[in-house]
Amino acid sequence: MAIKLTGGEVYDPAHQIDGKQKDLYIIDGNITHSLPDNEKITHTHDLNGCIVMAGAIDLHTHIGGGKVNIARTMMLEDEHAHPHLGNHICRSGNGHAVPSSFTTGYRYAEMGYTACFEPAVLPVNARQAHMEMADTPMIDKGGYVLLGNDDFLLGMLQSGADQSAINDYVAWILNASQCIGIKVVNAGGIHAFKFNQRRLDVDETSPAGITPRDIINKLSRAVHELGVPHPLHVHASNLGIPGNFKSTLATMAAAEGLPIHLTHIQFHSYGTEGDYNFSSAACEIAEAINSTPNVTADVGQIMFGQTITTSGDTMMQYFGHEHAHPKKWTVMDIECEAGCGVVPFKYRDKSFVNALQWAIGLEIFLQVNDPWRVFLTTDHPNGAPFTSYPHLIKLLMNRSFRNDAFNIIHQDAQKMSNLASMDREYSLYEIAIMTRAAPAKILGLTDHGHLGEGATANITVYRKQDDVERMFAKPALVFKNGTLVVKDGEVIETVKGVTHVVKPEYDKSVEKSLSKYFADYQTISLPNFKISNDEMIECIGSEVKVHPCTQG
Amino acid sequence: MQYENVTCPHCGILCDDLSVEVSESSVTPLNIKHAHCLRAFEQASIKDADLPSPQINGQQTSLDEAINKAVDILKTSSQPLISGLIADVQACREAIALSEKVAGVIDHANGPYMRANIAVLQRMGKVKTTLAEARNRSDNIIIFGSQIIERFPRLMERVLTPNKSLGADNTINKKITIIDSQAQPVNQQFDQANINYLRLDAPNLESVIATLELIIHSPAESEQDCNIDKSLLDLYQQIIASQYTTMIWYTGLFDNVAAEQTVQIITQSIKKLMEQVRCVGLPLGGSKGEITATQVATWQTGVPLPIAFMGGTPVHNPVLYDGVAMLENSEADALVWLSTYSSDDAPPKTDIPTIVIGHPGLQIADTTAVYIPVGIPGIDVRGLACRVDSVATLPLQKIRNNALPAANDVLNKMIEML
Numbered sequence: 001m002a003i004k005l006t007g008g009e010v011y012d013p014a015h016q017i018d019g020k021q022k023d024l025y026i027i028d029g030n031i032t033h034s035l036p037d038n039e040k041i042t043h044t045h046d047l048n049g050c051i052v053m054a055g056a057i058d059l060h061t062h063i064g065g066g067k068v069n070i071a072r073t074m075m076l077e078d079e080h081a082h083p084h085l086g087n088h089i090c091r092s093g094n095g096h097a098v099p100s101s102f103t104t105g106y107r108y109a110e111m112g113y114t115a116c117f118e119p120a121v122l123p124v125n126a127r128q129a130h131m132e133m134a135d136t137p138m139i140d141k142g143g144y145v146l147l148g149n150d151d152f153l154l155g156m157l158q159s160g161a162d163q164s165a166i167n168d169y170v171a172w173i174l175n176a177s178q179c180i181g182i183k184v185v186n187a188g189g190i191h192a193f194k195f196n197q198r199r200l201d202v203d204e205t206s207p208a209g210i211t212p213r214d215i216i217n218k219l220s221r222a223v224h225e226l227g228v229p230h231p232l233h234v235h236a237s238n239l240g241i242p243g244n245f246k247s248t249l250a251t252m253a254a255a256e257g258l259p260i261h262l263t264h265i266q267f268h269s270y271g272t273e274g275d276y277n278f279s280s281a282a283c284e285i286a287e288a289i290n291s292t293p294n295v296t297a298d299v300g301q302i303m304f305g306q307t308i309t310t311s312g313d314t315m316m317q318y319f320g321h322e323h324a325h326p327k328k329w330t331v332m333d334i335e336c337e338a339g340c341g342v343v344p345f346k347y348r349d350k351s352f353v354n355a356l357q358w359a360i361g362l363e364i365f366l367q368v369n370d371p372w373r374v375f376l377t378t379d380h381p382n383g384a385p386f387t388s389y390p391h392l393i394k395l396l397m398n399r400s401f402r403n404d405a406f407n408i409i410h411q412d413a414q415k416m417s418n419l420a421s422m423d424r425e426y427s428l429y430e431i432a433i434m435t436r437a438a439p440a441k442i443l444g445l446t447d448h449g450h451l452g453e454g455a456t457a458n459i460t461v462y463r464k465q466d467d468v469e470r471m472f473a474k475p476a477l478v479f480k481n482g483t484l485v486v487k488d489g490e491v492i493e494t495v496k497g498v499t500h501v502v503k504p505e506y507d508k509s510v511e512k513s514l515s516k517y518f519a520d521y522q523t524i525s526l527p528n529f530k531i532s533n534d535e536m537i538e539c540i541g542s543e544v545k546v547h548p549c550t551q552g
Numbered sequence: 553m554q555y556e557n558v559t560c561p562h563c564g565i566l567c568d569d570l571s572v573e574v575s576e577s578s579v580t581p582l583n584i585k586h587a588h589c590l591r592a593f594e595q596a597s598i599k600d601a602d603l604p605s606p607q608i609n610g611q612q613t614s615l616d617e618a619i620n621k622a623v624d625i626l627k628t629s630s631q632p633l634i635s636g637l638i639a640d641v642q643a644c645r646e647a648i649a650l651s652e653k654v655a656g657v658i659d660h661a662n663g664p665y666m667r668a669n670i671a672v673l674q675r676m677g678k679v680k681t682t683l684a685e686a687r688n689r690s691d692n693i694i695i696f697g698s699q700i701i702e703r704f705p706r707l708m709e710r711v712l713t714p715n716k717s718l719g720a721d722n723t724i725n726k727k728i729t730i731i732d733s734q735a736q737p738v739n740q741q742f743d744q745a746n747i748n749y750l751r752l753d754a755p756n757l758e759s760v761i762a763t764l765e766l767i768i769h770s771p772a773e774s775e776q777d778c779n780i781d782k783s784l785l786d787l788y789q790q791i792i793a794s795q796y797t798t799m800i801w802y803t804g805l806f807d808n809v810a811a812e813q814t815v816q817i818i819t820q821s822i823k824k825l826m827e828q829v830r831c832v833g834l835p836l837g838g839s840k841g842e843i844t845a846t847q848v849a850t851w852q853t854g855v856p857l858p859i860a861f862m863g864g865t866p867v868h869n870p871v872l873y874d875g876v877a878m879l880e881n882s883e884a885d886a887l888v889w890l891s892t893y894s895s896d897d898a899p900p901k902t903d904i905p906t907i908v909i910g911h912p913g914l915q916i917a918d919t920t921a922v923y924i925p926v927g928i929p930g931i932d933v934r935g936l937a938c939r940v941d942s943v944a945t946l947p948l949q950k951i952r953n954n955a956l957p958a959a960n961d962v963l964n965k966m967i968e969m970l
Contacts, residue, residue, distance in 0.1 A: 066943050069850045076674050076868060079854040083865035092652060092865045094854030100866075101851045124682075127936060127945035131641060132851040151688070151718050194689055194796065196830045318826070330677035333832060334943055335684045336718060342677070520716040523683040524944050525557045528568045535947060539642065539936050 002027045002039045003482070008047030008461060011428050012054065013437040014450030018429045024052065026457040029482035033453050047461055050476055053432050054449050055114025055458030057439035060233075060263055060298050061380040063104050064118045064132035064143070066125050067310040067340040070330055071098040071381070074342060075308050077326075089494050097307045097344075097381045101135040106491050107387055109138035112460030112475040115448060115500070118143045119183055119233060119263060120312045123150070124335045124524065126177035127531060127540065130499060134541035138485060141542070142443070142500035144233045145177040146312055148184035148215045149191040151336040152517055154208040163221055164507075170222040171506035172514065176530040178501050178544060180443060181230035182223050183263075185312035186237055187212035190339045193315040200315065202237050202250040212237050216254035224258045226504040227549035229444025231259030231296065236268045239316040243272040245281030249288055252295050261442070264300025264379040266361035274416050276352055280360045283418075286367030289374070296442060297368070298375035301361035301392055302354065303384030308344040310382065317341020336521065347384070355413035359406065365396055366422045371433040372441070390472035396426040397468050444547045445500060457482035499542040504549040554582070555951045561640075561893055561930050562592040563704050564838020564940030565683065565711075574951050576600075579931055586705035595895040595913045596931050600954055603912050604925045610918030615957060622888075622907040622922045623969045629886035629905075631862070632656035635663075635875040636891040636899070636910070637845040639959055640935030640948055643909075644841075644848040646963035647890050652861045653970050657884065658849070659858035659875030661897060662842040667870045668803045668811035669835050670846070670856050672819050679822045681798055681832035682941040687711045688718040690832075692794035693728045694787070696818070697757055697805040698739040698749070701730075704802075704836055713746075719795075727794070729787060733757050750783050758807060758814045764788070765821045797831040804837070836940055841893060844938040876900075892929055892959050909959050927956040 003026040010022040025032045027039060035041065062068055072079060072095065079094035084103045086092035093103030108116055116136075121129045121143035133141040147153050147170065156166060170182060188206040189199075195207040202212045220232040236251040238244035248268040252260060262268065265285060273279035289295050306325070311317050314331045318341060321329035325346040332340050347354040361383070368374040376393070380386035395402045403420050414420070426434075440449020447456045461477040474489030485493045511526065518526040536544050558570040558581070567589075571582040578597040581590060606618035613621075626632055634651045637644055637660040651658040660666065672678065686693070693712055695701075701708060717723040729748040732739070733756050742749040754760045763781070767774040767788045774780050774788075791797045799818060803811045818833060825831035837843065846857045853859055853866035858873035860866075867873075878884045879902050887906045889899035895913030899906050905921040908914065912925040927933035930948035933956075938945050 064851075069847060069942070070673070072850050072854050073670060073673050073856050074677060076855060080867065083863075083867075085864045086652065091649070091852070092861070093852075094866055098854070100854035103854070122943070124684075124944050127947075128847065128938065128943075131848075131936070131945070135645070135852055155718075194685070194830065196795070324677075328675065328677040330673070330679070331826075332678075332680040332943075333682070333685045333689065335682045335941075336688050521684065521688055521714075521718050523565075523687060523710055524946065525568050527557045528559065528947055539934060539947065 002035055002041050004041045004044040005047055005052065005459070005461070006044060008050045008052035009464070010052045010451060011432040012451040013429055013433040015452050024451060024459070026479060026482040029457050031451055031453065031455045031457050045477060049464050051428065051462045051464055052451070053460050054436040054451050054455070055460050055478065055480065056112050056435045057449055058108070058113055058116045058377065058386065059375055059439040059443060060119045060377045061116050061386055062118060062120065062310050062382070063116055063136055065121060065129035067120070067342055068098060068132065070340070070342045071308045071310045072100070074328060074330065075344060078306065090491055096387070097385050101132050102137060105136040105138040109478055109480065109486050109491060110489050111387070111389060111473060112462070112478050113139060114458035114480050115140040115445070117141070117180070117443070120185065121145045121177060121179055122312070122334055122338045123173055123177050124337055124529070126179070130178060130531070130536065130540045130542060133499065137494050137496055138480060138491065140497040140500055142180040144181035144183035145173055145179040146183050146185060146338045147173060148187040148219060149189070149338050151191070154188070154191060154210065157214055157218060158209045163218065163225070166218050167222045167225050168506040168510040170219065171226050171504040172510050174228070175503050178499060178531045178536055180500050180502050180547065181228065181233050182219060183233040183235070184216060184219055185235040185338070186239065186315055187215035189237060189315040190312060193318065193339065194333050198315065198319065200237060202247045202254065213250065213254040216251055217256060220255040220258045220260050225551070227551035228502050228504060229547065229549070230442060231261045233261045233263055235263050235313060239267050239313055240320055242270050242278045244268050244270050245284050248285060252288060252292060255294060257294050259294050262295060262297040264377065264382065265297040266300045266302065266357065266364060266383070269360050269364060276412070278353055278356065279416055280356060280363055282360045282363035282367060286364055289368050290370070296373045296375070298377040299361050299364050300377055300379035300383045302347050302357045303378060303388045303391065304347050304349045304354065304358065305384065306344070306346045307381045307384055308342065310340065310342050312338050312340055314339035314341045317343050349409045352410045352412050355409035356416055358409065359413060359417035359419045362395060362402065363417065363419055363422070366424045371430040372438045374434060375439060376434045390469045393431055393472050394469035397431065399423060399425050443500070444502070496542070498545045499536060500545050500547060502549050503546050555949060558951060559930055559937065559946045559948050560589055561841060561937045561948060562589060562839070564836060564843055565704055565706060566937060566939040566944070566946045567706050567710060568946050572951060577952070579952060588705050592894045596928050598912050603954060603956060606925065607916065607920070607923040609921060615924065618922050618924050619962065619965050619969065623966055625886050625905045625907060625921055626654050626966070626970060629654065631884050632886040632888065633875055633878055633884035634658040634888045634890070636661050636889040636897065638840045638891040638893050638897050639845070640929040640937055641844055641848055642935055643890060643892060643959035643963065644845045645852070646960045646967065648849055648852050650888065650963050650967050651859070653967050655862045657858060657860045657873045657875070657878060659873060660842045660845045661891070662837070662840045663858055663875055664808055665804045665837055666842050666846060666857065668806070668815040671812045671870065672815045676816065676819060678819055679826055679832050680941070681834050682943045683711050683939070686798045686834055687714050688723060689796045690798040691719070691722040691726055692790060692797040693726050694797065694799045695728065695730045696761060696799070696801040698730050698732050698736065698742060699805055700800060700802050700836060703804070703839065727790060731757070731760055733760055752781050752783065756807065757805065758810055761814055761817055765817045768821045768824050791825060791831060792829060795830065797825070797829070798834050799831070800834045800836060802836040834941070838940040840897060841937060843940055843942055847938045847942060890959060892926055909962055912956060924962050925956055926959040926962060927954065932956055933958045
């Protein structure tokens with residue numbers, strides 16, 4: 001029982017295939033390049049005039065967890081302004097900036113995405129994040145669990161705990177929360193905010209008696225030594241503050257050459273020059289990425305329009321609340337672990353700051369040389385809803401389109417940006433790298449993000465057209481694990497997807513000190529904190545797929 | 553057999569430190585003593601032989617027949633109301649799917665108590681904390697209404713008076729102020745040295761909260777105002793001098809008509825204080841699983857309860873789709889009542905055909921169209937529940953075997969047949 005995809009132009013950077021016409025077969029949910037003698041073709045798709053890529057992967061998108069639900073509740077106007085009818089296979093829903101869970105799954109699939117990763121899973125909120133993602137159909141999911149503001153780790157660092165003890169705790173939390181990576185948000189800053197501290201720089205000692213640099217350093221080493229494929233995923237200090245590029249560079253350096261991923265780096269690439277004391281430091285940041293092979297980054301591009309920002313960074317969300325649009329905001333301290341801040345924003349092209357933010361994001365995309373180390377994100381929904389990706393791809397691929405857009409932003413912002421002088425246009429091959437091959441590689445998803453023999457048959461087929469925005473917005477076909485789920489940009493069959501996790505080994509005696517910590521201080525018991533595989537399936541509603549860690 | 557770390561879903565605090573002895577059909581918590589907490593376990597201790605069968609109009613029937621009848625009722629209903637929702641995540645998921653399938657309205661039994669907090673979140677946002685954060689970080693607690701302690705029996709022990717804390721000693725020996733108006737009866741249990749029990753000369757709690765807000769926004773002027781109670785001026789100074797003040801309220805104690813305004817005033821007070829010091833809110837609730845129900849509804853539909861599906865998309869409107877009002881005004885022609893936690897939560901009296909999917913101890917009138925007894929989450933059925941702070945989700949264990957089906961399975965069968 002094989003499906004044949006014939007005549008398509010294949011872009012598969014993992015195998016250096018750049019637009020070559022090539023036939024593919026789908027057998028039992030996997031890709032093969034030749035048809036075994038005993039297999040019969042049940043269906044052939046003629047893909048002449050089409051582009052074939054692996055299913056896209058979003059490695060940083062806020063799609064599950066308490067902060068997303070707070071955002072949905074706060075943005076009733078957005079929800080009701082964007083109703084989505086159900087049909088005999090799809091559930092109804094609402095929302096553009098923060099869509100309901102079913103809607104999120106359908107919209108991602110309709111754009112050819114087959115896996116998405118929630119980058120801020122609070123350990124105590126992990127069940128809810130996984131439940132929301134389990135109710136997000138069509139795509140595979142995974143989460144990065146938040147550390148670096150939790151009293152347990154800060155206590156360990158403060159008391160000078162061994163790296164091996166830290167590694168055990170990190171491995172334990174990955175197992176307990178069913179996640180695939182570790183995230184740090186404003187290292188130590190969320191904790192400091194609970195002590196009424198309103199700013200914390202990378203080398204400043206926090207109320208916990210340690211510096212953000214210590215936290216990044218120890219956690220990046222832990223992730224590396226445990227063999228977790230995804231590097232420490234870091235939301236750096238001082239988000240949104242003019243001049244913050246220096247703390248971003250300091251954060252990169254804190255990893256001391258070990259792999260580190262800087263997320264939504266656009267929000268961390270600001271200088272202080274010019275009449276507004278706000279300028280682009282995209283060049284400095286891009287140069288640093290270019291010259292530091294251990295660093296990867298996703299951009300967190302902003303797009304003009306209404307959205308809502310959701311972040312674990314209470315400190316900086318509180319700082320930004322004065323710019324809320326509409327005028328409402330939430331901050332929340334959470335369970336001696338973390339926090340969250342939810343602030344609606346309307347990015348305006350006639351605002352100097354917003355216009356320059358938009359330009360800075362694009363400058364970073366265009367100045368980072370290696371598409372394997374820069375990823376296409378809007379930090380959904382913080383920079384813009386994920387549905388703006390096709391527009392963003394067009395901005396990257398089409399210089400004249402980009403310059404036309406540049407010419408209508410705030411004039412003073414135009415003067416502060418060299419975007420118009422940048423000739424680079426991303427190729428389809430490079431887009432396939434940054435949205436498929438590279439995210440799969442950096443997440444350790446060996447059978448995703450490519451079209452090689454034996455890969456999971458997550459395949460997106462686009463009908464070739466001059467307008468790449470239209471092309472990427474509405475794929476002709478999307479296969480998820482070999483099932484045709486989207487045709488002409490519309491869902492025709494629903495599937496569930498799995499949860500990708502890692503389960504690094506650790507010394508089980510770590511639970512001894514954790515048991516005492518939970519008994520003494522927490523309001524949930526340790527056994528109930530941990531999420532088992534069978535709970536994932538039976539109660540939460542998602543099957544777990546474990547990816548190997550390669551220690552050493 | 554004894555089970556450890558059992559979660560009690562009978563108030564929003566979701567204590568998960570219960571040791572429960574299961575002997576034949578009886579379930580007995582061994583390490584809690586509060587009558588409120590014990591009551592639901594006593595209600596659950598039903599012998600297998602006494603478990604009710606499904607019923608149609610008071611007559612025993614099979615599960616399949618009962619489901620068929622329920623489906624028939626819903627097929628002919630033009631405006632069904634799905635309510636109660638006193639249930640775990642899985643059952644709430646299915647109840648929402650059912651509401652969508654029948655183009656109904658869905659609301660929670662405690663809907664009116666949820667509205668104020670949700671409306672204020674929609675209008676201005678919030679500043680909040682969670683149980684462990686309040687326990688370890690807070691040195692100053694202000695409780696609006698002494699009855700809160702009775703509604704949430706283990707709040708003191710679990711959150712407000714910890715033996716140990718991650719913070720300094722003043723977070724163990726927190727300053728606790730309980731505010732009431734003199735119109736409220738004296739609560740004798742707070743006549744303790746460590747609790748500042750302020751019973752103020754004010755017509756109601758709401759007016760005390762409004763006065764505190766006035767002080768917070770205009771402290772200098774308030775000092776000069778001889779009409780303002782000095783104890784509230786002192787309380788303001790205490791907030792300013794504290795490291796982390798937590799304000800606790802339960803909208804069920806507020807005048808329902810004014811609750812939204814009251815919550816808004818508290819939120820404005822907290823946001824004003826945040827300009828200077830750390831201050832947070834901790835709204836309580838969730839005694840009938842309403843946090844769980846509205847969380848699930850919000851992520852699945854994008855909007856909180858109550859929700860109407862008759863236009864084909866989920867629409868939230870707390871006035872038009874208030875479940876209680878819809879029944880009072882005869883705006884629904886069939887009721888699905890989901891109530892699995894306790895035998896106290898019987899369906900409201902109504903003339904319209906009622907389908908009850910519920911606790912095996914519910915008292916069901918013979919006029920009830922369909923009654924399908926189901927397993928109790930956390931005892932007969934494994935499940936998940938969301939805690940009052942909307943952050944922690946706790947597992948509900950299955951600690952007893954019996955023949956009762958799970959509510960979500962029953963609802964799912966109904967959906968498949970519709």
